[in-house]
Amino acid sequence: MLRNLKGQFIVFDGPDGSGKSTQIKLLEEYLSKFNLDVVTTNDPGGTPIGNQIRRLLKYDAKSKMDVHTELMLFMASRSQLVADVILPALKDHKVVLCDRFVSATCAYQGAGGYDPKKIIDLAKYVIDGHWPDLTIILDLPVEEGRLRIGQKPGQKTKTNHEDACQPYLPKFENTTTDLFDSRTVEYHRKVRKIFQNLHDYYPKPVEILDVSNTSQLEVNEKIVQIIKKHFNF
Helix, strand or coil: CHHHHCCCEEEEECCCCCCHHHHHHHHHHHHHCCCCCEEEEECCCCCHHHHHHHHHHHHHCCCCCCHHHHHHHHHHHHHHHHHHHHHHHHHCCCEEEEECCHHHHHHHHHHCCCCHHHHHHHHHHHCCCCCCCEEEEEECCHHHHHHHCCCCCCCCCCCCCCCCCCCCCCCCCCCCCCCCCCCCHHHHHHHHHHHHHHHHCCCCCEEEEECCCCCHHHHHHHHHHHHHHHHCC
């Protein structure tokens, strides 16, 4: 039954603060116990070119970036990631766990005004049909997510661009405010809603998992059950 997981591509996505990175690490540890080769990566980024694009998108833009520009930069990073990391790993029958993918662009650029269905049409060309075998959306209220990443109502963020009009506390010492973190609560509510409805039109299976007020280990156990169900593991 473990062979069903070899060569599978699994994406974790969801609102900020949902715990994607932690859950990817926990699942990697779990799968490694069964001697499965696991590759973890992130989008945008995951390659030298992708990391440069990621830096531009999240921190280095000198003015407000048009949503079309955001979209194309995310897709460029993603194309490189598929070519350099994801496809080689899948061809070697490894399990690929990715922090965000096309699902994130649907949500974040969709919340910025771009039609998510048009994003999927573009992605079909960019990733050449290499969709995740499963996308797990970790869902929680925006306010809870922002508390988890160290932001509270009441003070301004470090960034100072056109979207940074919603007051928040600065991040904790081990975190850094980026251009997407500092957008308004209303923007992030739109993001969450798109994630919640993604399974209605996404080309491959999407599972929505409520992680609010739930421990990391409890979430991991639920994810393992989703994986077992989906891949007959």
